[in-house]
Amino acid sequence: MHASPDDHLTIGEVIRRTGVSASALHFYERKGLIYAERNGCDQRIFARHMIRRISLIIMAKRLGIPLSDVAKVFATLPFDHAPTHADWQRVSRAWKKELEERRRAIENLENELTGCIGCGCLSMKACLLLNPDDTLQGRGPGPVRLQEFSDSRSRRTRG
Structure with missing residues (x-):
């Protein structure tokens, strides 16, 4: 079976893949930076494409970029499906100036x-x-x- 950007990962899998703590993921979710759905057992599950958002958050934090700036950049990206290449290009142009x-x-x-x-x-x-x-x-x-x-x-x- 091949991995897909729309595959869903448990919070544990996202933690293992990104190195970000559960509390940080919850915080990013409350801030609207990432989105998690709930499965039948009311557990958070993340679309695999959220890993890219989380990775960009990690890098922004390392560079001292406020999360509010990251939120502005992410505001135009879809939550319900993986952003397209065109979506990322648009976001990239806006962020590049800053x-x-x-x-x-x-x-x-x-x-x-x-x-x-x-x-x-x-x-x-x-x-x-x-x-x-x-x-x-x-x-x-x-x-x-x-x-x-x-x-x-x-x-x-x-x-």
Whole structure:
């Protein structure tokens, strides 16, 4: 017998396949990220295609992507049948933009770690030149230079 995306797996089988705890699966289900049906014994059973959703949740969590963002991406995917290749392409395009913005922000942080980020600490030599007497505090809280750079790049790529 060949496995199919529409096959149903018990919660134990999903746990073994994904490494995700039962409590996490219940949580994801309550958040609307995954869906489980009930069998005749009132036990949760998952369509095999839910494994892909769970795997993407795992990776998103590792990358620090909030579950609310994952939920937005998953909102257009069907629960009642395996998403098609076209469904995943559509979702991929939407998520790709956000991931590109995150990648740029991480690269910017990496490039500026040893320079002045405009946080007000004044502990780096560059801070005394780029943010004398913490003048950047007038632009707002936090790492002002990093945030402004990230925001301006983000606007350029969206516009």
